[in-house]
Every structure is written in C-alpha cells, then in structure tokens.
Amino acid sequence: xxxxxxxxxxxxxxxxxxxxxxxxxxxxxxxxxxxxxxxxxxxxxxxxxxxxxxxxxxxxxxxxxxxxxxxxxxxxxxxxxxxxxxxxxxxxxxxxxxxxxxxxxxxxxxxxxxxxxxxxxxxxxxxxxxxxxxxxxxxxxxxxxxxxxxxxxxxxxxxxxxxxxxxxxxxxxxxxxxxxxxxxxxxxxxxxxxxxxx
Numbered sequence: 001x002x003x004x005x006x007x008x009x010x011x012x013x014x015x016x017x018x019x020x021x022x023x024x025x026x027x028x029x030x031x032x033x034x035x036x037x038x039x040x041x042x043x044x045x046x047x048x049x050x051x052x053x054x055x056x057x058x059x060x061x062x063x064x065x066x067x068x069x070x071x072x073x074x075x076x077x078x079x080x081x082x083x084x085x086x087x088x089x090x091x092x093x094x095x096x097x098x099x100x101x102x103x104x105x106x107x108x109x110x111x112x113x114x115x116x117x118x119x120x121x122x123x124x125x126x127x128x129x130x131x132x133x134x135x136x137x138x139x140x141x142x143x144x145x146x147x148x149x150x151x152x153x154x155x156x157x158x159x160x161x162x163x164x165x166x167x168x169x170x171x172x173x174x175x176x177x178x179x180x181x182x183x184x185x186x187x188x189x190x191x192x193x194x195x196x197x198x
Contacts, residue, residue, distance in 0.1 A: 054099035082135035127181035
C-alpha cells in the first residue's frame with residue numbers, strides 16, 4: 001500500500017484537481033466507449049476524391065413495362081444520418097449527378113463526403129434488394145456499358161426494378177439473378193440509362 005503524507009493528502013482533498021480512479025465507473029466507461037465510437041465513425045467517412053476527371057451523369061429510367069416508370073430520374077431520398085434510398089422523380093432538377101471512380105458509383109452532393117451507391121448484399125432468399133446511397137465507399141462492380149448502368153452479375157445482379165414502395169414514390173431495386181421473381185403489378189423492370197451532363 002502507498003502511504004501519502006498527511007500534508008499531501010490534505011491538499012488533495014481540498015483541491016479541485018481530479019484524482020485518478022483505477023476502477024472506472026459506468027459513466028467513465030460510457031464516455032470512453034462514446035469517444036471510441038466517434039473516432040471509429042470518423043475513420044469510416046472518407047473525404048471525396050477528386051471528381052474533375054470523371055464524367056457526371058443522371059440515371060434515367062427507360063424500357064419500363066409500366067409507362068409511369070419511364071423517363072424518371074434517380075435521386076437520394078433521405079432516411080437517416082448518412083443514409084438514403086434511391087427513388088425516382090420526373091424532375092431532372094431534383095435528380096442527383098453520379099460519377100464512377102473505378103467500379104464504385106458516387107452521388108455528387110457537393111459535400112466533403114463520399115456518397116456511394118450500395119447494392120445490398122447477395123441474399124439468395126429475396127427476389128430483389130433496394131439500392132441505397134449512403135455515406136462511404138458503397139459497393140463495387142458498377143459500370144456503364146454503352147449508356148446502360150450495370151452492376152456485377154458475379155455479385156448477384158439480375159437486372160433493375162422500379163416499384164411504388166413505401167416512400168410514396170417509385171424506388172429503385174436490383175433483381176437477384178439467383179431467384180425467379182414474381183413481379184408485383186406496382187413494379188416494372190427497367191434499364192437505367194446514363195444521361196451525361198455537359
């Protein structure tokens with residue numbers, strides 16, 4: 001045991017200097033955990049790489065069986081901090097510009113963050129999955145072939161689907177190539193076309 005002289009003990013007891021406690025309390029544990037989580041979150045969000053050499057484009061829906069799903073533009077529908085769903089509108093001014101960096105597709109929101117297109121993982125038990133636009137790198141495997149916006153078949157991509165879904169607007173999904181989908185009447189298979197911005 002460490003002996004502290006009475007004069008030092010008295011000055012410590014009456015000072016405003018905190019004394020280190022080797023046994024953390026629930027409050028100090030929570031503060032430490034919060035600090036670590038904030039540090040980890042800041043490491044995940046990556047600054048934007050230079051986009052000056054990438055061609056920007058809008059995604060426009062074509063080839064839909066339901067004519068209401070043709071000539072619509074993709075934009076980000078905010079669902080939470082750093083989270084968006086890909087939905088469609090007739091208004092090209094609402095549409096978000098997109099660019100490719102390698103095989104990653106990014107929405108350009110004029111912020112310091114990357115906003116990557118996310119095709120949620122291959123799940124062999126679902127016929128289709130939503131397309132997301134979230135802070136960060138997003139999924140890889142995107143490309144433009146001709147003017148057609150595509151995702152990697154190796155990742156389970158089997159085409160594009162637009163459905164009137166729960167945002168009260170048409171929403172973009174990808175079809176799972178490993179599952180034979182029965183398409184609801186509120187949905188249409190489409191092909192997003194890259195419409196380049198001059």
